[in-house]
Amino acid sequence: MNPSMIPASREDAAALDATDPLQAYHDHFDLPEGVVYLDGNSLGPPPRASLNKLRDTAEREWKDQLIASWNDAGWIDLPKKCGAKIASLIGAAPDDVLVCDSVSVNIFKLVSALYLARKAVSEPCAIAYETDEFPTDGYILQGLAKLTGTSLKKIASNGPDAAFADGIKIVVKSVVHYKSAAITDIAAWERAAEKNDAVIVWDLSHATGVIALNMQRVGARYGVGCGYKYLNGGPGAPAFIYVAKKAAEELDQPLSGWMGHAAPFDFADGYLPAPGVKRFACGTPPILSLSALDGALDVFDGIDMHAVEEKAKKLGDLFLARAMALDLTSASPGLDKQRGGHVSLRFGHSYEVVQALIAKGVIGDFRQPDIMRFGFSPLFLTYTQVWDAVDILGNILATEEWRKPEFAIRRTVT
Numbered sequence: 522m523n524p525s526m527i528p529a530s531r532e533d534a535a536a537l538d539a540t541d542p543l544q545a546y547h548d549h550f551d552l553p554e555g556v557v558y559l560d561g562n563s564l565g566p567p568p569r570a571s572l573n574k575l576r577d578t579a580e581r582e583w584k585d586q587l588i589a590s591w592n593d594a595g596w597i598d599l600p601k602k603c604g605a606k607i608a609s610l611i612g613a614a615p616d617d618v619l620v621c622d623s624v625s626v627n628i629f630k631l632v633s634a635l636y637l638a639r640k641a642v643s644e645p646c647a648i649a650y651e652t653d654e655f656p657t658d659g660y661i662l663q664g665l666a667k668l669t670g671t672s673l674k675k676i677a678s679n680g681p682d683a684a685f686a687d688g689i690k691i692v693v694k695s696v697v698h699y700k701s702a703a704i705t706d707i708a709a710w711e712r713a714a715e716k717n718d719a720v721i722v723w724d725l726s727h728a729t730g731v732i733a734l735n736m737q738r739v740g741a742r743y744g745v746g747c748g749y750k751y752l753n754g755g756p757g758a759p760a761f762i763y764v765a766k767k768a769a770e771e772l773d774q775p776l777s778g779w780m781g782h783a784a785p786f787d788f789a790d791g792y793l794p795a796p797g798v799k800r801f802a803c804g805t806p807p808i809l810s811l812s813a814l815d816g817a818l819d820v821f822d823g824i825d826m827h828a829v830e831e832k833a834k835k836l837g838d839l840f841l842a843r844a845m846a847l848d849l850t851s852a853s854p855g856l857d858k859q860r861g862g863h864v865s866l867r868f869g870h871s872y873e874v875v876q877a878l879i880a881k882g883v884i885g886d887f888r889q890p891d892i893m894r895f896g897f898s899p900l901f902l903t904y905t906q907v908w909d910a911v912d913i914l915g916n917i918l919a920t921e922e923w924r925k926p927e928f929a930i931r932r933t934v935t
């Protein structure tokens with residue numbers, strides 16, 4: 522955002538709210554009074570449609586219709602139905618996304634399938650992930666490397682050209698970095714991967730539902746992502762996996778459970794993978810969680826993702842510009858740079874400051890070692906709320922209220 526366009530007063534912020542093209546989306550949410558929720562990048566709040574769907578699934582489909590709902594209520598098709606809704610947000614073909622498992626498990630299935638395909642033609646294949654990537658991505662690859670004996674490398678985050686050295690053929694990488702919110706140029710990385718006969722599995726967790734993605738257009742064939750962040754699918758909502766059709770047909774994933782079988786209710790002896798991305802299913806889908814996600818995804822029906830991305834950037838810019846005036850250090854790309862939906866600030870006592878903010882109704886989170894992270898989910902936040910949040914932050918810093926002993930108590934989830 523051009524710095525001259527950033528609201529210079531609360532009235533300017535209110536004027537932006539009055540002309541906000543996404544204003545109508547606020548009505549989908551019932552956030553608690555007095556709360557400024559800057560954590561929609563970690564756990565999205567429940568859209569009304571999600572709670573209604575969940576209630577209906579539990580109280581009517583499950584309670585009254587019992588097992589018939591697998592067919593009559595379409596439970597068996599929910600992973601594909603939700604997948605098609607997510608496909609429209611990431612620029613994938615509707616049949617190429619499946620909702621299942623967690624991001625961690627989906628990384629395991631996808632990377633091992635890609636690894637096995639390489640191994641089958643005896644090509645050497647090192648796997649890599651980026652230094653400072655979200656830890657679970659690395660943990661999963663460490664486990665896979667142990668299991669297969671393949672070489673696992675870390676790559677520095679300094680662009681795609683150097684990333685495919687040393688026989689690296691599979692890279693796992695986030696599109697939006699979980700700490701900084703820096704956005705990766707997917708097309709440039711895909712071009713570099715192609716030149717080196719390598720592939721990339723994109724972690725779309727911090728990108729889906731907040732930036733405009735077009736996986737097909739940029740030649741990206743593999744991805745995974747969260748359902749519980751900007752998609753607002755609920756705590757522990759199932760994740761998704763994206764595999765472009767032609768690519769999926771060439772892959773066998775090792776968690777070959779019955780739901781990934783071509784005909785699970787044949788109860789046949791041998792495993793025959795289902796066509797396309799459906800082969801990445803494993804066990805019985807969690808219908809209550811899927812229903813909550815299904816309802817949440819309806820909010821995105823027909824949405825303009827460019828407008829969503831633009832508002833997220835403008836909210837983040839407003840926050841960042843005013844936070845810089847408080848003499849805080851940014852750990853995120855600046856106003857003139859591309860950035861995902863969150864902003865991270867560095868401060869020696871970030872944990873305590875975040876707790877003091879939460880006590881005043883401004884909810885963000887803390888990430889080791891010194892990051893306070895704030896998410897700007899555009900569907901329910903206003904510019905005025907962001908303005909007020911920085912005022913509260915400034916007050917906490919000026920009065921050193923964060924020094925109160927209760928704010929130093931470390932909780933399990935930060």
Ligand SMILES: Cc1ncc(COP(=O)(O)O)c(C=O)c1O
Pocket residue numbers: 622623624625626655657658695699724726727747760
């Ligand atoms: C970038 C990224 N990848 C993966 C995960 C974890 O996903 P899951 O818990 O579904 O395995 C997160 C969670 O915050 C994340 O931010």
